[in-house]
Amino acid sequence: MHHTFLNRLTEEYNSDLDHAGINGERIASRLAELSKIGSEENGGLTRIGYSMEEKQAKELVISWMKEAGLSVVMDGAGNVFGRLEGQKDSAAVMSGSHLDSVPNGGHFDGPLGVLSALEVVEAWKDTGYTPPAPFEVAIFTDEEGSRFKTGLTGSRSFMGKVSNEELDHLRDESGKTFDEVIEAYGSNRESYLEAHDKSKDLKLFVEVHIEQGTVLEKHNEPAGIVNGIAGPSWLEVSFKGKAGHAGNTPMENRKDPVIAAGIFVHEIESLPRKVSQTAVATVGKMNVIPNGVNVIAQEVNLMVDIRDITEETRDKLLEMIHQKAEEIAAKRGIEVTWNINTRIKPLPIDPDLQGKLAAIMEKQGIKPVYIPSGAGHDAMIIGGEVPVAMIFTRSKDGISHNPEEWSSLNDCVNTVHVLKRFVEEIMEED
């Protein structure tokens, strides 16, 4: 499939996009080289955090970084930074993403962000440009968190957001502890926790990532501007009714929690638009107890995933949804209990940075489309303390975490042009 992967990338490529030092074929061949490490027979990719495959992928990119003239360091968490010195020794601009994947995932989620940042360096090298400020290409480790069912552990350790206690509780699928895994990877807990001390004086972090949604496809644009990274809240709701025989309980005598849950799921649908244009709420997990064909259920347990790019609107939506559950339960004489079991702070993105990206895109003939990122990204973690921007690349059918994940080379290269101009403008600012 690797030959096909490269062919598929390049066959529709418009080589007019090769200018300002950016080279589509180089990006394509590197995506194709990376796609071989951890590839699955069905075309998918399995490159779990802290696996030998993730390490091998990093080593390949490190070799490219060195060829491009970057000085490379890896911290105790396994994060890789390739640094290009600038004309001045000021705060650096950083760009990058990750190289790990979910099991049987795709080839763009992560690698595109790393290779886009590296391509900016290659373009500068090819055009003899020295940036005004230092630039770093970053590979954050274990973004997907598939190893320990966590997430963003590389960027979190970089930002000093992992505690000793959290590490104590981790076990991978085979039962290995965090210490066993990190030592096999060539580091240890002490160095892992010290990764934060190596963190940089950063002016800005910018991440290119595939959209994993269909907004750009609908607008028919190659790239878009992330206007915020939504933090999810997970509301656990349990409706408890009265179990009974499906044949022996007249409709009028029922307290059926399945119907309460049905009304609830339907009512939720119209609530996000009451708080903002970017809010979403989803019931994707629902369990009926006892789940028998001829038994009126005793209980329905469900989870509502609630997101928005500002905490205020997200929490307002959470409250509306919670009130709706109480209202439905009260009306139907059913008991409801609830619990908020996850609450991650959303990260709104500075409108000035969004405006800068918009101006660059317009010059490139791309109509600016603003998209909330529903998924978490390394940029969300770094954004807690450093100005952050994100650029999305159109995803075919919005599919990701799947072998079918795809972005056309034209879209990828268009995105790299936006990234390069953006980094240059940020550096040229002062």
Next chain:
Amino acid sequence: MHHTFLNRLTEEYNSDLDHAGINGERIASRLAELSKIGSEENGGLTRIGYSMEEKQAKELVISWMKEAGLSVVMDGAGNVFGRLEGQKDSAAVMSGSHLDSVPNGGHFDGPLGVLSALEVVEAWKDTGYTPPAPFEVAIFTDEEGSRFKTGLTGSRSFMGKVSNEELDHLRDESGKTFDEVIEAYGSNRESYLEAHDKSKDLKLFVEVHIEQGTVLEKHNEPAGIVNGIAGPSWLEVSFKGKAGHAGNTPMENRKDPVIAAGIFVHEIESLPRKVSQTAVATVGKMNVIPNGVNVIAQEVNLMVDIRDITEETRDKLLEMIHQKAEEIAAKRGIEVTWNINTRIKPLPIDPDLQGKLAAIMEKQGIKPVYIPSGAGHDAMIIGGEVPVAMIFTRSKDGISHNPEEWSSLNDCVNTVHVLKRFVEEIMEED
């Protein structure tokens, strides 16, 4: 618990109900004796069809039948018939039920019907009454069908409704075939299938059973008249939408099958009353795929249990529900598939027989309450060819198939009085 069971039965007993030869204490002590066979520590009962416990329970009742002067036969299916000859050798009236239980079930579902029929014989014996026609007390085997995940196999074999082919496919939980089980029980397949040849010339079959619902409790009456036995239809419905990331898919771009299923479940609630006062429809089983917190579901599979006491109204309701699913799916751009995987003929009960029961109840100070039986019973099988009546006894909180199953002794004895007068009137008719 057995001492407590008997005490609990007798402590609130109103001994004014002991007349016409019927003796509450005898019924109570027999219920208590039976409750010991297969009893569980939590107060529940496990007396699976074709188990040694079921056999032992039959043997105990057979000993009582013989003491009461009945001549007893057991057919090849394990059904037991205790016969009292009448003044004339005409067609017999039969009454009875079953002694098997579901795993960890209760002590009234089945035994009450057998002991009520036997108590009629005891009352006649005590008052020196010889009935005009023969009377048979029946114990049908394996009514619950817990052994092979079937149901009503004793009454079905008695009515010639079990095929060789069906038996070929049966396996119990331990993997035993039907032949292995029936031979260990002391019979064999040939004799089992010949049970039908032993079937009787019956004028009527009448079954006493606990209500397993709360209609009588709501009307505050000890016993009620079954106006039909509902045959279930099971409609399997599958809504297929478009999976997506819960964070990256705007509300407007979704095809969420969970919402379609939610609307469907809610809309179903009001449909039964559009066809009749006795129809019911229940979604008790629903599975969301893939059932992930942050994933818009791909698919929801659910089962609708649809019942009524006439086939015409039941099928009309089935059609309305099916149409509703199509309508919701079409409106939301979602795919729906469906399949009817069970369709059992309902058994309406002759209004003349219901009227006879009503007149008897009124004389006893019981206001007639008419109740559809949502669950299947041996009477439903026999009713295919023989006139059938059923009397329900009030169930505490409607609970059954559970250790909490309970009917007060007063309610049980009131029901036996109704049964006795009913059998006498049927026999005295010609």
